[in-house]
Amino acid sequence: MNTGYFQYAAPANEPVLSYAPGSPERAALKKQLAAFKAEVADIPMYIGGKEVRTGNTVDLRPPHEIKHKLGHFHQGDASHVKAAIAAALEAREKWANMDWETRAGIFLRAADLIATKYRFHMNAATMLGQSKNAYQAEIDSACELIDFLRYNVHFLSEIYRQQPVSAPLTHNRVEYRPLEGFVLAVTPFNFSAIAGNLPTSAAMCGNVVVWKPANTQVFAANMFMKIMIEAGLPEGVINLVYAGGPLIGDICFADPHFAGIHFTGSTGVFQTMWKTIGENIHKYKTYPRIVGETGGKDFVVIHKSADVDTSVTALARGAFEYQGQKCSAASRAYIPSNLADQIKSKLVAELKTMKMGTTEDFSNFINAVIDERSFDKIAQYIDNAKNDPKAKIIAGGNYNKSEGYFVEPTVIETTDPNYVTMCEEIFGPVLTIYVYDGEKFEDVLQTVDSTSEYALTGAIIAQDRYAVELATRKLVNSAGNFYINDKPTGAVVGQQPFGGARASGTNDKAGSMLNLYRWLSARSIKETFVPATDYRYPFLKEA
């Protein structure tokens, strides 16, 4: 029963804790890290509200300490994917009909639980499972995840409030229905916040969800699922399954009740999904929504008027925080000839101060890359650069996987603006720089725009406002998130809605109203209070 009209004001962003030496949060986080390391977690799937264990287990190990076993998860097969779809469809009607304020309360409660009781659980799980340092975990698995949950409740209440006008003697209204079927959420390894947001943003809109996380993010995904259940998420609304991506895709995309995919990950996987959906299009009850945020080849263009320290910091942080494994990470930089020597020598000096090691040692800025496959791929790019006359390694270049997947922060300088590492996404701690003639700024902007298929994030560093204006205009289609005198990473929910176009995705801006619209199917209802009783127009009548 609805007894009022409920709105949710815009929240403030969750404050970022410092974890400085001596702080209570540092002590609490260290305690939780030790607790997780002292046990071996046995992680089930969650289907229809039940924990499902298959005995077919996959081990989870910290990427920075591969000899340590954190736990294992139970891998499912086709029968589990089908059971997850069935459980979702079973839950659909009750969930879709739940009063909005009751639904909202579940997600707000989850946000509050993460902000308080489980903050260090989420952060420690992300630090160990995905090799993020304390600060990077805090901005992801605590703050951004909390912000997604709270802001989406606010945005959805704003959407529900939007209603059409009504002509005299009638009343019009729009219902924002959930989609008719289930939504598949397929999530990446690199952000626990994204992994949590993809299933919950669709579910918040009244949809039921099958959620498949990346294997390398399961440790934190399991923690989040437990929090959602404690927050009151009814059974079957989100079903968390672990099975191979292609298997899940094959089953879900062939199901007539498939109503949408909420994906974040690589461009190649998304394009394969889109093709499969296209091939099955005649099978579906309703046209599915296809939302995907994908790869990037994010740039920093430095103008001859730039401040050197601003430029160096934008590169050091933008390219190497979380080992460059952010879709937004700076991976190609264009440096003007007049500042090249200063910027390069300061950047190289800064990188030498970055300590690399485990996440449990809080003095490390750099930790490990996510897995062996990624390590080998990054090492191959570095080796190729070592042997290519067009490229020179000016910082880093070493790697070692004996204890964990460690790759030094590496800078490649190239004389070719189309060198392979200026064009392809590497997804690791590798930045390629190209020094251009500082007097040919407009030409370099053209190069930036045309070098890569991606258009996710980018930055211009300049003190000259004409240069800022020119870059903003010329690069209008080169990035969905564009930064002026800042690094191209670190979008904050509610402040910089996030997403890119071209090969970087459908640009449905996670953490904004634009994204939520994709999970709603509006129904317009007109009621006529004084209906017509004669078909004849007045002018047809005799005088």
Ligand SMILES: NC(=O)c1ccc[n+]([C@@H]2O[C@H](COP(=O)([O-])OP(=O)(O)OC[C@H]3O[C@@H](n4cnc5c(N)ncnc54)[C@H](O)[C@@H]3O)[C@@H](O)[C@H]2O)c1
């Ligand atoms: N644009 C963004 O907002 C954004 C954010 C984070 C990451 N990313 C991108 O994600 C990538 C890194 O993440 P990743 O390594 O987890 O990506 P990935 O594409 O390898 O995996 C993403 C998800 O897709 C699943 N998957 C893999 N192959 C599949 C298939 N054939 N069918 C169905 N599912 C499949 C994976 O198991 C995982 O759950 C990078 O390309 C990065 O740029 C983009």
Ligand SMILES: N[C@@H](CCC=O)C(=O)O
């Ligand atoms: N919100 C993050 C993007 C995450 C991509 O992996 C950022 O803006 O850096």
